[in-house]
Each structure stands twice: as structure tokens, then as C-alpha cells.
Amino acid sequence: MNLVGAPIDRVDGRRKITGTARYAAETPLPGLTYAVMVESTIPAGTIAAVDAAAATRASGVIAVLTYENAPKVEQHKVAGMTDRNLPLLQDRIVRYDRQPVAVVVADTFERATDAASLVRIRYDTSVPALSLAHGSGYHPEHSHGDEPSVYERGNVDAAFAGADVKIDRTYTTPVEHHNPMEPHATVATWDGDVLTVYDATQGVFGTRSRLAVAFGIPPANVRVVCPFVGGGFGSKGSAWAHTVLAAMAARAVKRPVKLVLARPQMFGSVGYRPATIQRVTLGAKRDGTLVSTLHEVRSQTSIFDEFVEPSAELTKMLYAVPNVRTINTVVPLNAATPTFMRAPGESSGSFALESAMDELAYAVGLDPLEVRLRNHADSDPSKQLPFSSKSLRECYSVGAERFGWSRRVPRARSMRDGGLLVGMGVASATYPTNRSAASALVRLSSDGTAHVFAGTQDLGTGAYTVFSQVAAEELGIPVSSVRFELGDTNFPMGPVSGGSQTTASVGNAVSVAARSARDRAIGLALGDPQSSLHGHDADAIDVRDGRIFLRDRPDVGDTYAAILGRHPQGEIEERGDARPGDEKTAFSMHAFGAQFAEVRVDPELGTVRVVKMVGAFASGRILNAKTARSQYLGGMVWGLSMALHEITRTDARSGRIMNANLADYLVPVNKDVPSDFEAYIVPEDDPNVNPLGVKGIGEIGIVGAAAAIANAVYHATGTRVRDLPIQPEKLV
Amino acid sequence: MPVDVGPRAGPHPVPVTLTINGMRHDLTIEPRVTLLDALREYANLPGTKKGCDQGTCGACTVLVNGRRIDSCLTLAIMHTGARITTIEGLADGDRLHPMQAAFLEHDGFQCGYCTPGQILSAVALLAEKRPLDDASIREFMSGNICRCGAYKNIVDAVAAAGKQNV
Incomplete structure (x- = not known):
């Protein structure tokens, strides 16, 4: 079969064109409340005074969080290329324009938005550092990775001095903001010390570890879910302040909280x-x-x-x-x-x-x-x-x-x-x-279908589709018999969807998992006296359209459905792990x-x-x-x-x-x-x-x-x- | 510091009845709720997307009495009695609208977030009887931003659906 490479339509396409693909902000939860961020209006200084009285007493308002009353959380990063130091309402220092300085939670989006406009903040301003050309800089340890x-x-100086032709020019590029069409969004809900977050992210596992660090809880207590991302382009590759603030607010009000950035806030705290x-x-x-x-x-x-x-x-x-x-x-x-x-x-x-x-x-x-x-x-x-x-x-x-x-x-x-x-x-x-280490899980069922799980993301890249193709080809079943799920920390771990690495990382894991599920099913058939393949050699086997058969005698065969139908559990599960070797x-x-x-x-x-x-x-x-x-x-x-x-x-x-x-x-x-x-x-x-x-x-x-x-x-x-x-x- | 003017009582919620995709929706919402938020937050129809809430991106495009509008720039209460069509109402059961099918076939999207707005805009474009050459489609689809850059495929999808006389 040549499923891999085929220009098939996106397997998640139907959900996107019918409006049934659910993005983070569209997670329905009972008792949902709405959070709106208030951002600084100066790039440098300190907060001299906060007047949240009017906002606090406005209709529907449940909480107003500022540095004065925000719960203590860890705002420093731990490690990893995508981890960032975050401004989480922990101090009165303003370090940039549009820094979060308050979060208002109310029972409706309109009331939260209205009340956010009532938060009054007075600043003592200081002189900001704004000039790239004239500011004092330093050489970082690394430019990228270990470089x-x-x-x-x-010897560049000597070679340039002796060159026949010399070009010496300066080029400049401006600040650019990613502006994915889906604004960053988080829906957070706590059950005791267990946090579930529906987040627009390029990395469910990175977001999970950032939240665990912020709240001082084990990563196992945090679940991050993201079946669809409305574009990322890098801006959703790190966990940013709003995600932690949404979880902080949810804990404070003891109800689920939805926090969606307004488009102008997309120029604030989500990178550029x-x-x-x-x-x-x-x-x-x-x-x-x-x-x-x-x-x-x-x-x-x-x-x-x-x-x-x-x-x-x-x-x-x-x-x-x-x-x-x-x-x-x-x-x-x-x-x-x-x-x-x-x-x-x-x-x-x-x-x-x-x-x-x-x-x-x-x-x-x-x-x-x-x-x-x-x-x-x-x-x-x-x-x-x-x-x-x-x-x-x-x-x-x-x-x-x-x-x-x-x-x-x-x-x-x-x-x-x-x-x-x-x-x-x-x-x-x-x-x-x-390429990074990644894992995937394949579950083959007695109805002949495969359910594949991987903790990766599809930003519109086609991950759902190509991984379904990879699984289908390895298993020897049609793509339509594969159900691929991603975007959940309950699935096997995958890396951030960045650096163009997702297919090389997760694709190879899916391939390993699918092959191993296929081989196990073949093994079951060969060892099963009820199978016509009983006692044959695994090397003589081929698989196509969900049917396992002898390469030289295609009429002798057995189907996944029949093999697994006779299996006590009715299904088999295989995990695949893949990591870079020494090719580098x-x-x-x-x-x-x-x-x-x-x-x-x-x-x-x-x-x-x-x-x-x-x-x-x-x-x-x-x-x-x-x-x-x-x-x-x-x-x-x-x-x-x-x-x-x-x-x-x-x-x-x-x-x-x-x-x-x-x-x-x-x-x-x-x-x-x-x-x-x-x-x-x-x-x-x-x-x-x-x-x-x-x-x-x-x-x-x-x-x-x-x-x-x-x-x-x-x-x-x-x-x-x-x-x-x-x-x-x-x-x- | 401004003078404290006392608690801000927002406008009271009022009954608003909307007809969305042929279904009657009885909502109780504040008059200041936009049509977009009414769909997403109150009518459980989040297929219509919020991209900017400022009328600049087109992600929230819906049809009101057949005309394409940005649902973020209008209040729900202004549309009682109108025929509102969202992406959820375009397919006939399992049978896709030809424009939806064309977007799927021509890969007229990537992340999918602008897609409902693109598709409704394209449906309206055909109804507007615009010329269906490339230049015209590109011009009259320019109110819908696609940050993934699927424009070429969007044009191909609209042209293909247009040829089927939808």
C-alpha cells in the first residue's frame, strides 16, 4: 500500500469545515466564569497604587486579582528552551508595556470586560530602555541550542582584507507579532489539587510542567488538553502568563475560569x-x-x-x-x-x-x-x-x-x-x-480499527492526517480505519510542536507503535490453532486492507477483526518510543x-x-x-x-x-x-x-x-x- | 485617583429570541452582548470564531438574511426576527454544502480557525453574483484573513464551488 505520500484530504477537515472542531475557548464547563486581564500602560516603573474598589463592586464580579492579593506562585522558569520567566502579579514592578497587572473574574464575559475597565492603577514611571541600536548588550552563552x-x-579579518570584492552592509528587521487567528485562550478548572487546563498551545507537556512548577504540584496533578490550535507559529510554543493566571483565578474563585486574550493583548505577553x-x-x-x-x-x-x-x-x-x-x-x-x-x-x-x-x-x-x-x-x-x-x-x-x-x-x-x-x-x-524523543500508543480493536494516541499537537500542519497515514500504512489498514487523537497529556509524551520537528519526532513513534501492534497481531494469528495462519512463519506474512495473509498464497489469511475477536481482551495495545540516534x-x-x-x-x-x-x-x-x-x-x-x-x-x-x-x-x-x-x-x-x-x-x-x-x-x-x-x- | 461613583450595575439581561439555522433560540442576555458572543457563549454555537472582536479579521462572518456580516460588530438584540446562518447550519445533515466540500478538497485551510468565516463569506460571494475570475474572488474574499496563508487554495475552492452553480 502507498498510503504515505498520498495527497489525501485532511482527516480532521470535516470538523473544521462544519464548525465542530473544538478550540480551547470553546470548552463547555458547568459554572464557567470569565476572566479578563488588565495590562500596564507604561513600559517601566512600579505600581504606586491600585484602586480595585469600583471593579470589585461591579455587577457579577467575583474577584479582582492584583499584586496586592494574588496567591503566591513561582514565576521563574526552571529549564528547557521553551520555558519563560513570567509576570504573574507577584510584585509591583512593571517591566514592559502591556504587562498583566490585574485579572478580573465575573460571571459573564461582558461584566468581566466592563469591570476590567474600572480597575484604576497609578504608576511611578521610570526611564525605559527602548533602543536596540544604542542600548548596551551582551553576548549570550548560546545563540541557539548548544551553539x-x-x-x-x-581568519575572517585577514581574508576580508585581502578579498578582491568586498560587501559590507547592515540590514534591519522589525518586531513582528505572530497573530494566529485564534487568540491565546485558557479554560482552567480545579478538582482539589488536580488542575485541568484546556489551552491553546503548541506543547501540552511544556504547559503542564510550567503549571506544575507555578503551583508547586506534581506534573501528574496537571492535565493539559488541546485537540485543536488555531495557528501558533511559535507564539503558543511556551506557556505564558495568561495560562497560569487563568489557573490562579480558577483556584481563587473555586470555579472554572475562561481567559481569552483580546486581539490587542496578542501584542502583549505572548512573544514576538x-x-x-x-x-x-x-x-x-x-x-x-x-x-x-x-x-x-x-x-x-x-x-x-x-x-x-x-x-x-x-x-x-x-x-x-x-x-x-x-x-x-x-x-x-x-x-x-x-x-x-x-x-x-x-x-x-x-x-x-x-x-x-x-x-x-x-x-x-x-x-x-x-x-x-x-x-x-x-x-x-x-x-x-x-x-x-x-x-x-x-x-x-x-x-x-x-x-x-x-x-x-x-x-x-x-x-x-x-x-x-x-x-x-x-x-x-x-x-x-x-527531532526529539516521542512516544505513541496504538490500540487495535476487534472491529478492525486502530485508535492511535500521541501527546502532540496539530497547529494546522496536518499532523492528524499524516500520522493517520503512517499508522494505516504500517498496520495495513485503510486510513479511514484509523482514529488518531492528540493534544492531551494523558497520551504518551511528545515534544513541543516547534522547530519543524513534529513529524520527524512523533511520526517515527507512531510508526514503531503501529508496527509493533501489527507484529503482535500476526503473532497471535500464527499461534492460534483457530487461525488459518496457524504455524506459519512470520517472514512469509503480508498485511493489506486489514487482512493478514501468506505472501505466496494470498487466499490463506485472517483479518485483524477475526484475530482480535478471538482474543480474550478483544483488543491489543502497543506503545512505540522513538528517539534520535547517533545520526547527528x-x-x-x-x-x-x-x-x-x-x-x-x-x-x-x-x-x-x-x-x-x-x-x-x-x-x-x-x-x-x-x-x-x-x-x-x-x-x-x-x-x-x-x-x-x-x-x-x-x-x-x-x-x-x-x-x-x-x-x-x-x-x-x-x-x-x-x-x-x-x-x-x-x-x-x-x-x-x-x-x-x-x-x-x-x-x-x-x-x-x-x-x-x-x-x-x-x-x-x-x-x-x-x-x-x-x-x-x-x-x- | 478617580472619585468612586459606587457600584457599576450593568444593563439587565433581557429576553432575546434569535432564529439561527432555522432554529429558535430563546436567550436571556444583556443588550450589550454581541451577536458573536451570543452565538458562542449563550447559544452553544461556537463554530463562529472570534479572531479580533474589532471587525478587522472576518473570522466571525455569519449570514444575516443571506448577507455576510461581521457578527462581532453588531449586537444580538438587533437581530431578533432575522434569519441567521452559521457554519453549523450550512450542511444538510451529513451532506456537506458544496462550498464546504470544495474547501476540504482544495485544502482551503490549515488551522481551521478562519475557515467558518471564509466559507460563509464565500457562500455569500456566490449569492452576490460576483464575477468568478481569480482577481474578483481574491478581492471579495479579502475581508477574511487567513494567517496560515491558505489563500491560493481558498480561491481554488471558491472557483470550483462557483462552477457548480451553488
Whole structure:
């Protein structure tokens, strides 16, 4: 059977299109109450006085929690990449604009909202640290994982000094907020010392451990449930303050509490992509081959926690350069703590590196694609390891052909369409293949169906679907006979759905569990005198459509339903555990891709329209061509958005975010995305990366996309915009 | 500190009868309850989504007397006597509405949170007799944000459903 790879419709799709998929805020509980957060209106200072009297006495109000009366909880993180220090009403210090300072609980949403507006807070303000460019920073211990924040191979200074051609440019990217369509939401309920939380999260287990730490209870006392997530993009990868506050409020009022962030609060305490200032220098020979690369990254963090935007990681491995130095500096500001946002580091870093590569192409008079080919890394120059597989050359050629790169006239500002300037740009994409330990449980029943459980999440990625396919293929049953459940800490543990690692992690666990259930069922048949397979050899067996049979004599067989019908329990359960092996010591593992963009620029108005985008990606084995294409396309839309739309504006004097809504914070609407917009799957067989042969696909789609568009804008106009987003005023 | 004006008594709940998907719903809600919150919090119909509560994202799109509106920008009490259609009322039993089927077939969604609004908006778009070329669909579907970026597939779904003359 070839269920894996088949472009089947999403198995959870019917629930989503009929409105029956239940997201966190839609959990009905008897006696439910509504909590609304009040946020600070200054970025730095202390709370001088709280007047909660009017709010407390307003109709329907059950509780008003502030630092004066909030129960004591642990607000410091313990460990783990996704864990954060949280502001939990434990002190009077205000560290950023929109920090939670009170929580109002009432019997209805309207009353809670009304009463929240009555909470009066007076502040003693202090001078906030707001400048990334001028603030004092430091080198963190690590830029990402175990990577040092200062890295050098060879001698960059000497090589750059002696280079024929030198590029030395600074690129900047702004603060961006994820803004998934589903606002963060938590429904919390206590039964004695046992807490159940329905949470919009990318990691039920991370949320569980954060809650356990906050309340000083064992993780076993906390259950986190999340069958559907209305988008995350990294913002739901950590447990944030509102989740703990909802549980705190529920404990205080002794009733279930629902806390949903209002859209403006989505710009508050749930993370964002930090602004970056990136200096890139390229030293090259006249033929375009690189001799040195320097990538200095300055990014912001908060004054109470550390997050590093790892923008220079890809610079270490993308091109075959002998001399490379990368440096990360973080600057603590009076702003909320930043977090992972779709391809953290690779997206912002690729804008800088791939723009600089474009500048190099013009400097040496080569086609931008040719410059990249001349610097192709056949092995990973930073780890000095072979790639587990790499199909970047194929991505370039497939993308160029589908895009029609040969139409491009080399000189900038040389192509026109009526009164509009025409430009075409290209950029490389890469994203590391991550994997964590994960487990899954398969239950085979006497009705011939399989019930599969894994404590993972589906953010719209297709996890429900591809894992159903994997289980079906291993078991030899139709996908429709598999019921896959996820998003519950009662299921076997899975990692956070981040770093494009879910399929590589959980997929392999599902595969192991399903195979082991199949083998056990086969064993039952072979040992069962009532089975026609009794006494045969396991090696001679095949399974298809729920039927176990002799490969050489297909008429001799038995079905799962019959085998399990004769089994005393009527069902069997097998657990599968999968974890990374030693492949990381033998191989460098990355997905690769190529992005092509065509723009039209109005020379008088400076407006940019993307009229065509083509991405070509090679990410190992593709489990579902339909959902994979959607992931790639979505990533490319994010790249378009990063290039032209997204910027969170903070007032330089007040330190307040000024555009905290979806009218002023722009994301693409349907009309912004051209019809001529396609992602191509470049076939790639990777026997080394993990048993399923899969690499991540959720993030690579955004990588390089902003640079491809910026490069197209340069090609159209002759104006190099090094500061995102590319807004009209930067082109006139 | 402002002067304490005494306890704030909110508006009293009043009976409001809504006709949603052909069913009568007798609710007792404050007049300030939006149509969106009435559906989600009081009528047990959470298929309609709250994305912004500000009329900027389209996730809460429903049909009122066949016309698409943002249900977060209107009060429930203003729609007594109106025909309200939500995503829960689109399929005919187990038989999907052709627009729902087209979204499924063309993978016109990922996380699914904007999807009910997209589908109702698309149903209304066809009823509005708009031209069904790509540019027109993209224009008239631009009131519904999809952060997952499923736009291309949404356009394909709407075009396909449009060809079936729904």
C-alpha cells in the first residue's frame, strides 16, 4: 500500500469545515466564569497604587486579582528552551508595556470586560530602555541550542582584507507579532489539587510542567488538553502568563475560569520576533567565490529573560566559505520577552545573508543564481560533516525553470511593464532537521480499527492526517480505519510542536507503535490453532486492507477483526518510543529550497506588488503532498508578509506599542497574494536522517522569501532596501 | 485617583429570541452582548470564531438574511426576527454544502480557525453574483484573513464551488 505520500484530504477537515472542531475557548464547563486581564500602560516603573474598589463592586464580579492579593506562585522558569520567566502579579514592578497587572473574574464575559475597565492603577514611571541600536548588550552563552554565540572558523579579518570584492552592509528587521487567528485562550478548572487546563498551545507537556512548577504540584496533578490550535507559529510554543493566571483565578474563585486574550493583548505577553540589526560582510574573489563572511546580529530581549534570535546560524553552513565569523549580541529592553516565530533566525538571517549575496552578484557581474551555485556547500563546512541529503541544486533548477528565470534581464531597472518597473529576485532557503524523543500508543480493536494516541499537537500542519497515514500504512489498514487523537497529556509524551520537528519526532513513534501492534497481531494469528495462519512463519506474512495473509498464497489469511475477536481482551495495545540516534554525529541534516519572486513597482508611488512567487523545496520524504504544499505556500505568504507588510511600531518616547490590532498591524489578505504562486516538492530520498526519512516542512517556506522579494525590488528599481518591511516611502 | 461613583450595575439581561439555522433560540442576555458572543457563549454555537472582536479579521462572518456580516460588530438584540446562518447550519445533515466540500478538497485551510468565516463569506460571494475570475474572488474574499496563508487554495475552492452553480 502507498498510503504515505498520498495527497489525501485532511482527516480532521470535516470538523473544521462544519464548525465542530473544538478550540480551547470553546470548552463547555458547568459554572464557567470569565476572566479578563488588565495590562500596564507604561513600559517601566512600579505600581504606586491600585484602586480595585469600583471593579470589585461591579455587577457579577467575583474577584479582582492584583499584586496586592494574588496567591503566591513561582514565576521563574526552571529549564528547557521553551520555558519563560513570567509576570504573574507577584510584585509591583512593571517591566514592559502591556504587562498583566490585574485579572478580573465575573460571571459573564461582558461584566468581566466592563469591570476590567474600572480597575484604576497609578504608576511611578521610570526611564525605559527602548533602543536596540544604542542600548548596551551582551553576548549570550548560546545563540541557539548548544551553539556558541561567538563563532569563528579560519581568519575572517585577514581574508576580508585581502578579498578582491568586498560587501559590507547592515540590514534591519522589525518586531513582528505572530497573530494566529485564534487568540491565546485558557479554560482552567480545579478538582482539589488536580488542575485541568484546556489551552491553546503548541506543547501540552511544556504547559503542564510550567503549571506544575507555578503551583508547586506534581506534573501528574496537571492535565493539559488541546485537540485543536488555531495557528501558533511559535507564539503558543511556551506557556505564558495568561495560562497560569487563568489557573490562579480558577483556584481563587473555586470555579472554572475562561481567559481569552483580546486581539490587542496578542501584542502583549505572548512573544514576538525581536527586531534585529545585522551587519554582513562578504569577501569574494572576482569570480564570485566567497573567501569570508562576517555576520553580526544584534537583537532585543527583555530585561527579565533571555531570548536570542539566532539569525546567523544559517550563515555557518549555507555556503562553502573557509573563513566565517558569527556574533550574537542581545540587548535587554523594556519590552516583553521575544520568542520563536516561524523559522526564528533563519527567516530574519536569510533576509540579511541572501540580500548580501544579491549585492555580491551585482558587484561581480554574475547572475544571482550563478553566484549561489559557485558557492554551493557540498558538505557542511561548519560541522565538517556530510549532509544526510541535499538537493539544493535541484531546487535551484526546478524553481528557475518553473519561474521562468531566463526571462530576467541582468541589469537593474531594465525591465518594464507599461509604466511599472519589473523585477525578479532569487534566494536560497534552508532549515535544520530537528527531532526529539516521542512516544505513541496504538490500540487495535476487534472491529478492525486502530485508535492511535500521541501527546502532540496539530497547529494546522496536518499532523492528524499524516500520522493517520503512517499508522494505516504500517498496520495495513485503510486510513479511514484509523482514529488518531492528540493534544492531551494523558497520551504518551511528545515534544513541543516547534522547530519543524513534529513529524520527524512523533511520526517515527507512531510508526514503531503501529508496527509493533501489527507484529503482535500476526503473532497471535500464527499461534492460534483457530487461525488459518496457524504455524506459519512470520517472514512469509503480508498485511493489506486489514487482512493478514501468506505472501505466496494470498487466499490463506485472517483479518485483524477475526484475530482480535478471538482474543480474550478483544483488543491489543502497543506503545512505540522513538528517539534520535547517533545520526547527528555522522551527518548534518537540513532541508533546502530556492525562492523566486517577481514584482511590479510603481516608480511614482513606490508601491510594490508581488505578481509571482515560486518556491522549490526538498525536505526528504513527503507524507502528504497536499498538506505539505499548503505548508510551503503558507510559509511563502509569511515571507511575502515579512517583506512588505509586517512591523510592530513602538513609540520611541512612551515605549508603548502603537498598532496593536489587525487594522494597523498589516498581514496579507487574499488580494495581496498573487494567483501565480506555487510551491514545488523536489523529491528527495534520505535514508540517513531518521527511519521515516522526513525533514521538517513547516518553516522552510518563509526562509529566503523576504530576501527574494527584496532582491526583486532592487532588480526592478535599482534601490536596495535593507530595512524591512519594504514600504513605499523607502522607494520614492 | 478617580472619585468612586459606587457600584457599576450593568444593563439587565433581557429576553432575546434569535432564529439561527432555522432554529429558535430563546436567550436571556444583556443588550450589550454581541451577536458573536451570543452565538458562542449563550447559544452553544461556537463554530463562529472570534479572531479580533474589532471587525478587522472576518473570522466571525455569519449570514444575516443571506448577507455576510461581521457578527462581532453588531449586537444580538438587533437581530431578533432575522434569519441567521452559521457554519453549523450550512450542511444538510451529513451532506456537506458544496462550498464546504470544495474547501476540504482544495485544502482551503490549515488551522481551521478562519475557515467558518471564509466559507460563509464565500457562500455569500456566490449569492452576490460576483464575477468568478481569480482577481474578483481574491478581492471579495479579502475581508477574511487567513494567517496560515491558505489563500491560493481558498480561491481554488471558491472557483470550483462557483462552477457548480451553488
